[in-house]
Amino acid sequence: NGEEDKHDEL
Amino acid sequence: MNVFRLVGDLSHLLAIIMLLKKIWSSRSCAGISGKSQLLFALVFTTRYLDLFTSFISVYNTSMKVIYILCAYATVYLIYVKFKATYDHNHDTFRAEFLVVPVGGLAFLVNHDFTPLEILWTFSIYLESVAIMPQLFMISKTGEAESITSHYLFCLGGYRALYIINWLYRFYSEGFFDLIAIVAGCVQTILYCDFFYLYITKVIYGQKLSLPA
Numbered sequence: 001n002g003e004e005d006k007h008d009e010l
Numbered sequence: 011m012n013v014f015r016l017v018g019d020l021s022h023l024l025a026i027i028m029l030l031k032k033i034w035s036s037r038s039c040a041g042i043s044g045k046s047q048l049l050f051a052l053v054f055t056t057r058y059l060d061l062f063t064s065f066i067s068v069y070n071t072s073m074k075v076i077y078i079l080c081a082y083a084t085v086y087l088i089y090v091k092f093k094a095t096y097d098h099n100h101d102t103f104r105a106e107f108l109v110v111p112v113g114g115l116a117f118l119v120n121h122d123f124t125p126l127e128i129l130w131t132f133s134i135y136l137e138s139v140a141i142m143p144q145l146f147m148i149s150k151t152g153e154a155e156s157i158t159s160h161y162l163f164c165l166g167g168y169r170a171l172y173i174i175n176w177l178y179r180f181y182s183e184g185f186f187d188l189i190a191i192v193a194g195c196v197q198t199i200l201y202c203d204f205f206y207l208y209i210t211k212v213i214y215g216q217k218l219s220l221p222a
Contacts, residue, residue, distance in 0.1 A: 006060070006064050006066065007060070007130060007187075008066050008070070009015065009172070009175075009187075009190070010019055010022070010070065010073055010074065010077070
């Protein structure tokens with residue numbers, strides 16, 4: 001889903 | 011967010027600010043590899059293209075903006091404002107030998123064959139080797155100013171803390187990103203030699219000198 005695709009780390 | 015990643019990000023930010031301040035206040039970039047700083051600017055540019063398309067948090071967005079601005083400011087100081095102090099003769103690492111293989115690898119090994127994901131993967135792989143011109147330059151000049159050593163210690167430490175963050179996230183939320191983890195381990199391993207010298211020498215006030 002969209003959540004996993006986002007890289008939430010810098 | 012966990013304490014390891016937060017301290018890691020702050021260590022990274024400290025390194026970037028420390029270098030920028032050193033160049034600005036000494037009005038010189040002697041001993042600094044412009045190539046590594048160019049590579050870091052490329053790393054941030056290709057990694058943070060999602061700055062405008064996905065919002066994670068205020069912290070995430072503001073740190074990305076700060077990293078990009080500082081990276082380009084540092085490159086500007088080295089190649090434009092204080093270019094007379096740029097040490098061409100010792101900053102001779104062939105950066106294309108890093109960018110080309112990393113670019114190829116990003117096409118072959120990635121999570122998703124889309125432009126944004128391939129660029130993110132390229133950025134992760136590139137960051138793991140971006141410090142090599144700087145380490146190479148220090149090995150050529152045979153020494154580094156103490157502020158440059160502190161910069162490298164913080165820069166190396168940030169990804170080492172990220173490795174702990176990845177372990178923590180794996181055990182606490184089952185999250186792991188193998189590409190980031192493998193590249194992060196390679197990146198941290200590259201600093202090991204420097205970490206040893208830093209701990210055994212710089213802490214006791216000696217100048218850091220890598221074996222030429």
